[in-house]
Amino acid sequence: MARKFFVGGNWKMNGTKESIDKIVEFLSAGPLDPNTEVVVGCPAIYMDYVRTKLPASIGVAAQNCYKAEKGAFTGETSAAMIKDVGCEWVILGHSERRNVFGESDQLVGEKVGFALQSGLKVIPCIGELLEEREAGKTTEVCFRQLKAIADNVSDWSRVVIAYEPVWAIGTGKTAT
Numbered sequence: 001m002a003r004k005f006f007v008g009g010n011w012k013m014n015g016t017k018e019s020i021d022k023i024v025e026f027l028s029a030g031p032l033d034p035n036t037e038v039v040v041g042c043p044a045i046y047m048d049y050v051r052t053k054l055p056a057s058i059g060v061a062a063q064n065c066y067k068a069e070k071g072a073f074t075g076e077t078s079a080a081m082i083k084d085v086g087c088e089w090v091i092l093g094h095s096e097r098r099n100v101f102g103e104s105d106q107l108v109g110e111k112v113g114f115a116l117q118s119g120l121k122v123i124p125c126i127g128e129l130l131e132e133r134e135a136g137k138t139t140e141v142c143f144r145q146l147k148a149i150a151d152n153v154s155d156w157s158r159v160v161i162a163y164e165p166v167w168a169i170g171t172g173k174t175a176t
Contacts, residue, residue: 005033006160008123010041010063010091020046024053032057039123041091044077048085061089061123064097067107067114079118090115093145094125095166105148112159113152121158124149127175130167138165 015023020042032038039059042050051060066076082090092115093108108124115122126145128138146161153159168175 003157003160005036006039007036008039008041008061008091008160008162010061010094011043012063012096013043015043015046017046017049020050020053024050027058028055039089041089041123047082047087051086059089059121060087061091062087063091063094065090065092065111065115065120067110069118079115079120082120083118089121089123091123091125091162093149095127095164095169099129099166105145108145109148109152112149113154116152116154116158121160123160123162125162125164127163127165128167129165133165133167 023040027038027040037059038057039061040050040054041061041063044062044064047060047062054060062077062082064077065079065082066073068078069080070078079090092111093103093105097103098108112122112124126142126149128141132138132141142163149159149161163175165175167173
């Protein structure tokens with residue numbers, strides 16, 4: 001069975017209830033193509049709010065989750081917590097998580113595996129830095145990141161790979 005066309009929007013660390021209400025109103029008014037799966041990634045503090053406001057046909061993704069069911073991991077969100085507020089998706093390995101917070105390929109892969117085992121759908125992210133692109137290492141970097149993810153995937157029907165090279169974020173340059 002072929003995958004539906006997929007559109008995901010990551011809000012990063014942006015939003016207030018007022019601005020979220022405007023986005024919800026826009027998305028709810030549509031029309032959205034029924035052959036397109038739409039998912040929004042919102043900050044953890046707003047997941048429950050967004051899930052209760054958006055139609056069920058629009059998915060809501062957490063922007064991160066940890067590789068453990070529970071424990072002394074201050075500030076982390078578990079897969080069970082994500083599911084408890086009615087969300088089915090999680091974004092993992094985003095460039096900010098890798099490059100600002102130091103998440104390794106191995107950790108991202110472990111998080112992907114745990115999220116899938118916990119019943120979530122996963123949007124793992126891959127992409128190279130500008131220096132890696134300029135050095136001709138795009139394929140090498142993306143393959144390394146993807147291998148760590150693939151080694152932990154149990155069900156590809158619940159995975160959508162996001163390619164977002166770091167050099168394209170906020171620069172206006174198109175990833176080609």
